[in-house]
Amino acid sequence: MSRLRIALPALEQLNPETPLLFVRLDSQGKTVESGLSNLLELKQGGALQPVEAFLHPLDSLLTRIETPPLTASRIRSAALLAAQGLILGGSELMHIASSPRYSDGAVYLGWLPATALERLSRLLSQSRLSLRGLYPAPYGLPVPAPGQVSVVLRDEHWLLRHGAGQGGVHPRLTETPDARLANGSELHRLDDEGTAGLETSAVLLLGGPSPGWSLHAGIGAAKVRTSGWTAAWVCCGLAVGVWALGLNLYAAREAARGQQLRAGMVQRVSQAFPYLPVILNPLQQARQQVAALESGSATGTDSGFEQLVKSAAGALPFLAGSVQRLTYSDGRLQLQLLPDNAQPAVDDTLQRSLAQVGLTASRDHLTWTLSQMPDQAADASASTPESDVE
Secondary structure (H helix, E strand, C coil): CCEEEEECCCHHHCCCCCCEEEEEECCCCCEEEEEEECHHHHCCCCCCEEEEEECCHHHCEEEEEECCCCCHHHHHHHHHHHHHHHCCCCHHHEEEEECCCCCCCEEEEEEEEHHHHHHHHHHHHHCCEEEEEEECHHHHCCCCCCCEEEEEEECCEEEEECCCCCEEEEECCCCCCCHHHHCCCEEEECCHHHCCCHHHHHHHHHCCCCCCCCCCCCHHHHHHHHHHHHHHHHHHHHHHHHHHHHHHHHHHHHHHHHHHHHHHHHHHHHHHCCCCCCCCCHHHHHHHHHHHHHCCCCCCCCHHHHHHHHHHHHHCHHHCCCEEEEEEECCEEEEEECCCCCCCCCCHHHHHHHHHCCEEEEEECCEEEEEECHHHHHHHHHHHHHHHHC
16 A cells, blocks of 8 residues: 655645645555645545644754653653743743654654644545645655765755754755755765656655654654643642641641630639739739738738729620730839731820729730829728738
8 A cells, every 4th residue: 555745834834735746656665656735635535544744844953852761751751841942932831742763862852833733633534635644844755874964945945854864954044055954974966956757856855764653643642641640730739738737637626725724724823823913924923922921921012902903804804815015113003015906096095094993004006004093002001010910
């Protein structure tokens, strides 16, 4: 059965009636037919006919990288990573293929827009042709003899084939190809300085052995990779959600433990010092009472302190559970509150409420200073000597 090969025009110009070069090869790879035709005329019979397509130089995006000896999957990953750095725009919009690693460490990359590949497959299917292989333009040239590089000029581009799997595409900047493109080998031009006829051109462009890799290969694998990445992102999202839920549960549990600990401390201080009228800061109040007991105080408390704490707790109920630090000195009670608690303004209404229990108050940001009103303080100081006399 013969093999059909076609030299594609620029993909954006391709339609079922676009003229294109073709060849038919027998099982030995020899040309049995060549010439100019179009997709509609190339189909034979009603069954799908396989076709090998060679891209136009403008669509033959081809480059070379070097890799260390790696497994095939790692070479594929390295090639994809390298291609992402070379592609202008989003690499997810491109179909990328790579060659195996050759003995000199070279790996060849090719890519084209995924939409262009889909359109090409659709046009071929409409013409009863199925894409068997898709190659950059240089891989249709004959493989050169050792020490040589095959060269053909097509549409103002030099096509170079260095070996069975190595090739290159370069724009024509001079009348003859630059010797540096051959990397030290001899340039062997096949098209007789551009004077070859139509059939000869078709054989030169399409008669060589195909390489060991194809841009057509890996289309299904690309879909699998995309699906795999989607699943990976979904798994990552679920993991983050579970982590956030666990963190919230842990924070709620720790907050509950903190409340239980504070309630336990209040209960223990209340049991140890039952004469304390109100417990606002259990740890600090317990330390103060212990210090007072160690200094020789009979009851570990002070009548002025008791009166201030009791009156403050009654007039300022928001103080309960919000005191960070408590200090009593010279008849003044200083309360430093926690920063996240709401506090009322020290206005006339609050002062009148405090005056009813004989207190006056001032506030400096988070610190409240409470003291007895002058007449109440005088009464308290007057009562102390009488008590001492008795």
